[in-house]
Amino acid sequence: MPEFCLPIGGQTGQWCSTQAQGKPLLVLFICNHCPYVIHISKRLGELTTQWQQQGVQVVGINSNDAVTYPDDASEKMPAEARRAGYSFPYLFDGEQSVAKAFNAVCTPDLFLFDAAGALFYHGQFDASRPKNDLPVTGEDLAAAVAAVLAGAEPPAKVLPSVGCSIKWRPGNEPEDWV
Numbered sequence: 559m560p561e562f563c564l565p566i567g568g569q570t571g572q573w574c575s576t577q578a579q580g581k582p583l584l585v586l587f588i589c590n591h592c593p594y595v596i597h598i599s600k601r602l603g604e605l606t607t608q609w610q611q612q613g614v615q616v617v618g619i620n621s622n623d624a625v626t627y628p629d630d631a632s633e634k635m636p637a638e639a640r641r642a643g644y645s646f647p648y649l650f651d652g653e654q655s656v657a658k659a660f661n662a663v664c665t666p667d668l669f670l671f672d673a674a675g676a677l678f679y680h681g682q683f684d685a686s687r688p689k690n691d692l693p694v695t696g697e698d699l700a701a702a703v704a705a706v707l708a709g710a711e712p713p714a715k716v717l718p719s720v721g722c723s724i725k726w727r728p729g730n731e732p733e734d735w736v
Contacts, residue, residue: 565649565650566647567639592722612707614706619662622725657724670702682720683719
């Protein structure tokens with residue numbers, strides 16, 4: 559797992575990945591404005607609160623360019639966290655270096671690491687999307703979290719995350735970005 563330290567959006571202080579040492583860590587690349595994130599945000603807030611109580615460390619990371627997308631500015635992140643019910647640190651990756659280190663491509667993009675720091679799951683929250691009328695359950699990610707907590711194998715079938723592309727600063731796009 560890439561190590562990182564990032565400021566907590568719109569607040570003082572920072573959070574470092576070393577704080578999760580010895581525990582499963584769920585890293586959520588999310589933002590304030592993306593309809594795909596907004597669509598799952600309430601259920602995401604509920605589930606992550608439960609998982610934190612079960613010993614999973616959870617962090618959200620907003621890597622979007624706040625100049626081009628002012629709704630994703632650091633100072634707007636605390637209000638979004640309250641609206642969605644996020645109980646996890648919501649971090650701002652203004653340099654976009656952490657998104658690049660993870661090869662994150664969209665919001666939401668979800669990475670679950672086991673207690674040893676090995677990637678356990680990188681996939682979708684569930685099959686619900688804005689306007690597809692499927693209920694927001696979080697079942698895909700929930701199954702992966704249950705498996706990592708039980709010491710079981712990762713899910714055999716993993717569908718990729720779908721969402722809004724990370725909004726890269728002009729000239730800061732990853733080399734393989736199209």
